[in-house]
Structures are given as structure tokens and as C-alpha cells.
Amino acid sequence: MRVMARRFGAGFTFAEVMLDRFVLSVSRGRKATRYLRVSDEDRPAAAQLMGSEPEEFAQAAGVLLEAGFDWIDLNFGCPVRKVIGKCRGGWYLGNPQAALEVIDRVREVLPPDVALTVKMRRGVDDSPASREAFFTILEGAFARGVNAVTVHGRTVKQRYDGPSDWGFLRQVKAWAGTRLIFGSGDLFTAEACFRMMRETGTDAVTVARGAIGNPWIFSRIRALAENRPLPPLPTVREQREVLVEHLRLSLETYGEKLGLRTMRNHAIKYARLHPQYLDVRNAFVRVKRLDDWQTVLERFYQDDAPGRDPVPDMT
Ligand SMILES: Cc1cc2nc3c(=O)[nH]c(=O)nc-3n(C[C@H](O)[C@H](O)[C@H](O)COP(=O)(O)O)c2cc1C
Structure with a gap:
């Protein structure tokens, strides 16, 4: 997905979060070539780390750099209950001193020219204490050289209930001044990305759900950035070409079993752009083997037709 995003114009990518212990245990062997691989087409690329021990974070950061990632991002936001129960991800938002200790240790082991960034949700909850903890981490992070x-x-x-609070992003950016803040949340169209930057002042945006099965969002963002009109939605034949290439990359990266499973999840999202959305979606849900892929492509992607706007089905 990262390579596809880059080909369509994304300026940088973050790899999916990896547990520090996982990185340390797979740093050699076949799994390493799957998870710790950075394509030449995907530069700069950040690796994101999650963990609970500053020392393991630091060691894993070193492994990721050696594997070829360009910078390290720390996950202080994952809302999954099991993750928080293990003092990882979003747990740090309620424990600012622990978060800053992790930043200290990781910054120490990274060469000065390697960037360190942090990902946060806006807090544990809506309480004043949570807000204070957020700003303690933010201030401490920048003071420690976070880029x-x-x-x-x-x-x-909140998990995914209700909207992302862009008003909060505006406050964060106003507080941060010239220090870099990237915005996240509810970016499903190219227009929304520019609206977020305009309304909140964030320096960049990170597209998440809006890009799954929809790499075209990046070419649309590029078009708006260059004052060009939005390109038309991709036709069915264009979608087919991209699906086939994404599948090829997925198989090459993950091998047949995992590659097919991963790609099926993406294809279900790609289906939103097809005029027969629900039929195509249901067909991809049933795909198991490589042959099944061919069958779906022949049945639904043979004849050209205008693409469908995927946005109404994105949340
Ligand atoms: C399937 C999925 C996987 C995600 N994985 C990560 C992750 O590994 N690291 C991370 O910081 N955020 C992750 N996120 C959160 C997104 O980066 C983003 O902050 C969030 O989805 C809000 O943006 P959106 O409303 O535009 O999707 C993930 C989100 C989704 C839907």
C-alpha cells in the first residue's frame, strides 16, 4: 500500500505500527524481508514503533534504521484495549513522564540527522487532566528534539465514534508555532485535506482510511496542490490495472498466503469505486485463491465503465 500511495503522489509514508519486541525478534530471516523492507520507491519512509519499555524501543529503533527506514515514529495513540492494558500505545497519553522517557531513550540512540516523530490522539478522554497530559507530552517532545x-x-x-476534533488541532498548531504538526482524522477526500490545513494551520496531513483501496486520493491531492482541476474518478479498467499491480506487489512482498489475505482486505475497499459496489465487494469477500482473483477480475473488471464516488461508504 505504501508503494502504491507513493506512485500516486504521497509525499511520505509511515509503515504500519510494529511492536518493539516483534522488531527485535524478526530482525533476521524471512519475516524481516516482509516487514522491515523499504522499497526504493518509498523514500522517505518512517517506521512506527509501539512498546512498553524505553530500552526495547531504543534497540528496536536501531534495528529499523539498519533495515533502511529513514526515520522513527513513536505510537502514543493506539486505542485498542489489549494494547493499553499492556501499557502501550494510547496508555502513554495518561502517563506523560513514561512517554518522555521513551522519547529520551530513542533520541539518544538515533544519529542527530535521523528524524524522530510522535503520533498521538488528542488525549485519553475529554477531561482537563487528559488535556494537560497531552500538552505535557507535546512540550516535552519538542524540547527533546522531536521533529x-x-x-x-x-x-x-472515543475510538472511532464521532468526528475528529479539528478545533483541537487548531489549538495544538497555534500552541506549537513554527514546530511541525501533522493533522489526522476524517480525511476522505483531497478537498478535506486542504480544508484541514486551512482551518487548523497544520503543516501536513496524514491520510488513513481515505487511502485504503483508494490510492487515487493522492493524485487528486497533487492536482489541487498544483492548481489543476480534479482528475475524473478512475474508470473500471483503470481500477483493474491498479488492482492487478497492487496484488502483484502484495504477493511479492508477503508471499502467496499472506499476500492474498492482505490484498483481499484492500480489494474489498477498492470495490467502493466500482459501479456494482456491493456485488464486487461480496465477490472479493469470497476470494481465497489466486484463481478466484482472476474470476472476479474477468467478471467485474472486463468492461470499462465510469468509476463511482467511494466517499459515502468510507466511514
Ligand atoms: C486499518 C487501520 C490501521 C491503522 N493503523 C495505524 C497504525 O499502525 N499507526 C497509527 O499511528 N495509526 C493507525 N491508524 C490510525 C490512522 O493513522 C488515523 O490516525 C485514524 O484512522 C484517523 O484518520 P482517518 O479518520 O482519516 O482514518 C490506523 C487506522 C486504520 C483504520
């Missing part, structure tokens, strides 16, 4: 902070405008408690 940018990505803020998702939902709380941990």
Missing part, C-alpha cells in the same frame, strides 16, 4: 508530532483529533476513549 514533528501527528495528532489524531479523537480521544482514546
Whole structure:
């Protein structure tokens, strides 16, 4: 997905979060080539780390750099209950001193020219204590040399219920001044990305759900950035070409079993752009083997037709 995003114009990518212990245990062997691999087409690329021990974070950061990632991002936002129960991810938002200790240890082991960034939700919940903890981490992070902070405008408690609070992002950016803040939350269209930057002042945006099965969002963002009109939605034949290439990359990266499973999840999202959305979606849900892929492509992607706007089905 990262390579596809880059080909369509994304300026940088973050790899999916990895547990520090996982990184330390897979740093050699076949799994390493799957998870710790950075394509030449995907530069700069950040690796994101999650963990609970500053020392393990630091060691894993070293492994990721050696594997070829360009910078390290720390996850202080994951809202999954099991993750928080293990003092990882969003747990740090309620424990600012522990978060700052992790930043200290990781910054120490990274060469000065390697960037360190942090990803946070806007807090554990809506309480004043949570807000204070957020700003303690933010201030401490920048004081320790963190280069940018990505803020998702939902709380941990909120998970995905309700909107991302862009008003909070505006406050964060006003507080941060010239220090870099990247915005996250509810970016499903190219227009929304520019609206977020305009309304909140964030320096960049990170597209998440809006890009799954929809790499075209990046070419649309590029078009608006260059004052060009939005390109038309991709036709069915264009979608087919991209699906086939994404599948090829997925198989090459993950091998047949995991590659097919991963790609099926993406294809279900790609289906939103197809005029027969629900039929195509249901067909991809049933795909198991490589042959099944061919069958779906022949049945639904043979004849050209205009693409469908995927946005109404994105949340
Ligand atoms: C399937 C999925 C996987 C995600 N994985 C990560 C992750 O590994 N690290 C991270 O910081 N955020 C992760 N996120 C959160 C997104 O980066 C983003 O902050 C969040 O989805 C809000 O943006 P959106 O409303 O535009 O999707 C993930 C979100 C989704 C839907």
C-alpha cells in the first residue's frame, strides 16, 4: 500500500505500527524481508514503533534504521484495549513522564540527522487532566528534539465514534508555532485535506482510511496542490490495472498466503469505486485463491465503465 500511495503522489509514508519486541525478534530471516523492507520507491519512509519499555524501543529503533527506514515514529495513540492494558500505545497519553522517557531513550540512540516523530490522539478522554497530559507530552517532545508530532483529533476513549476534533488541532498548531504538526482524522477526500490545513494551520496531513483501496486520493491531492482541476474518478479498467499491480506487489512482498489475505482486505475497499459496489465487494469477500482473483477480475473488471464516488461508504 505504501508503494502504491507513493506512485500516486504521497509525499511520505509511515509503515504500519510494529511492536518493539516483534522488531527485535524478526530482525533476521524471512519475516524481516516482509516487514522491515523499504522499497526504493518509498523514500522517505518512517517506521512506527509501539512498546512498553524505553530500552526495547531504543534497540528496536536501531534495528529499523539498519533495515533502511529513514526515520522513527513513536505510537502514543493506539486505542485498542489489549494494547493499553499492556501499557502501550494510547496508555502513554495518561502517563506523560513514561512517554518522555521513551522519547529520551530513542533520541539518544538515533544519529542527530535521523528524524524522530510522535503520533498521538488528542488525549485519553475529554477531561482537563487528559488535556494537560497531552500538552505535557507535546512540550516535552519538542524540547527533546522531536521533529514533528501527528495528532489524531479523537480521544482514546472515543475510538472511532464521532468526528475528529479539528478545533483541537487548531489549538495544538497555534500552541506549537513554527514546530511541525501533522493533522489526522476524517480525511476522505483531497478537498478535506486542504480544508484541514486551512482551518487548523497544520503543516501536513496524514491520510488513513481515505487511502485504503483508494490510492487515487493522492493524485487528486497533487492536482489541487498544483492548481489543476480534479482528475475524473478512475474508470473500471483503470481500477483493474491498479488492482492487478497492487496484488502483484502484495504477493511479492508477503508471499502467496499472506499476500492474498492482505490484498483481499484492500480489494474489498477498492470495490467502493466500482459501479456494482456491493456485488464486487461480496465477490472479493469470497476470494481465497489466486484463481478466484482472476474470476472476479474477468467478471467485474472486463468492461470499462465510469468509476463511482467511494466517499459515502468510507466511514
Ligand atoms: C486499518 C487501520 C490501521 C491503522 N493503523 C495505524 C497504525 O499502525 N499507526 C497509527 O499511528 N495509526 C493507525 N491508524 C490510525 C490512522 O493513522 C488515523 O490516525 C485514524 O484512522 C484517523 O484518520 P482517518 O479518520 O482519516 O482514518 C490506523 C487506522 C486504520 C483504520
